[in-house]
Amino acid sequence: MRALLHRLLAAALILTAPVAFAQSPDPSDTALPDATLSDTEVSLDGGGGALLYGSLMRPAGWTGGVAVLMQAGSGPSDRDGNSTTLAVRSNVLKLIAQGLAADGIASLRVDKRCIAKSAAACPGEDKLRFSTYVDDMVAWARTLARQPQVRCVMLLGHSEGATIATLAAAQLVKEKVPVCGVLSLSGAGRPFGDIRLQQIRDRGAPPAIVDKVAAIEAALKEGRTVEDVPPALLALYRPAIQPYVISQGAVSPTQAAAALTVPLLVLQGDTDLQVAVEDARLLAQAQPAARLAIIPGANHVLKTAPAEPRANIATYADPTLPLAPGVMAAITGFIHQAAPGN
Secondary structure, three states: OHHHHHHHHHHHHHHOOOOOOOOOOOOOOOOOOOOOOOOEEEEEEEEOOEEEEEEEEOOOOOOOEEEEEEEOOOOOEOOOOOEOOOOOOOOHHHHHHHHHHHOOOEEEEEOOOOOHHHHHHOOOHHHOOHHHHHHHHHHHHHHHHOOOOEEEEEEEEEOHHHHHHHHHHHHHHHOOOOEEEEEEEOOOOOOHHHHHHHHHHHOOOOHHHHHHHHHHHHHHHOOOOOOOOOHHHHHHHOHHHHHHHHHHHOOOHHHHHHOOOOOEEEEEEOOOOOOOHHHHHHHHHHOOOOEEEEEOOEOOOOOEOOOOHHHHHHHHHOOOOOOOOOHHHHHHHHHHHHOOOO
8 A cells, every 4th residue: 555655755756846956056056058068067146145047058150040949847856857755767858859859959957946957046945836836937037038130039949948938937827928839738627726636536546535635635625724634645646745836736727828929839648647638638729829839659758658656657767658648749840830930
């Protein structure tokens, strides 16, 4: 029973709040550099004297064009899309950055506030809100857009990051920052709490656990915190992260997609155990101008995987596996169509 619950909670953490992971920042890192390098450390003022960190990858000889800003998924996910505490080492965002560079496209992937090298910029997980990450992505995009070789910024989000990217894009458009599109990868199309509950139910959790999760999610949806959380569910619902989960639950991924006025790619694998093809279709229906790309045989981290849970989850821990066929073609094809002349 304990092993089953561990697997269930590890899967559900994909759509839950982050856990801080300490790593000392390098004070020598500065703002975006001028020199063209393949993968350059960059930083941004995170407030309170702390910095946020990321990696700017530019193709050799890059003379300008679109730059893609990447937002990782929820939980303790770093700039490469890997977990700092869970056995997730897929390198999904780093592989995408490398694929973009091979196609002549620059990208910036970042460590979220409280995570990896951006750990020092953490106000405490009890003070984090969903809007915190939206605001941080907006700040990174503003900085990236000001670089002399960047013609426009495209926002890419994976998992929870897809909704963050969508909301950030809408804010940037209001500010008249040059945003040329959004790439929603493995993103939620339903309320996050509904997806968490379905994940736990679909993985065969005991009825008592399912009922308890449903009761907690119902309370959080109403904006009420819950004190009596069983030890087995503290990873998902410990008191310190409940305000974040409440703020996350107040966001509608479909409403965010519907409000977009820039091009949108909705990309989804059909063996994803975290979110479903249904989610992608809901997002695409909410934004009729969206391009929908369903990748056969791709899972949540966009690797080729069967639907069988054990083998599917095993790919999360293997950074050597390439992205599933069709993933990069859909991404680069969308970029070139949404921003001609890149």
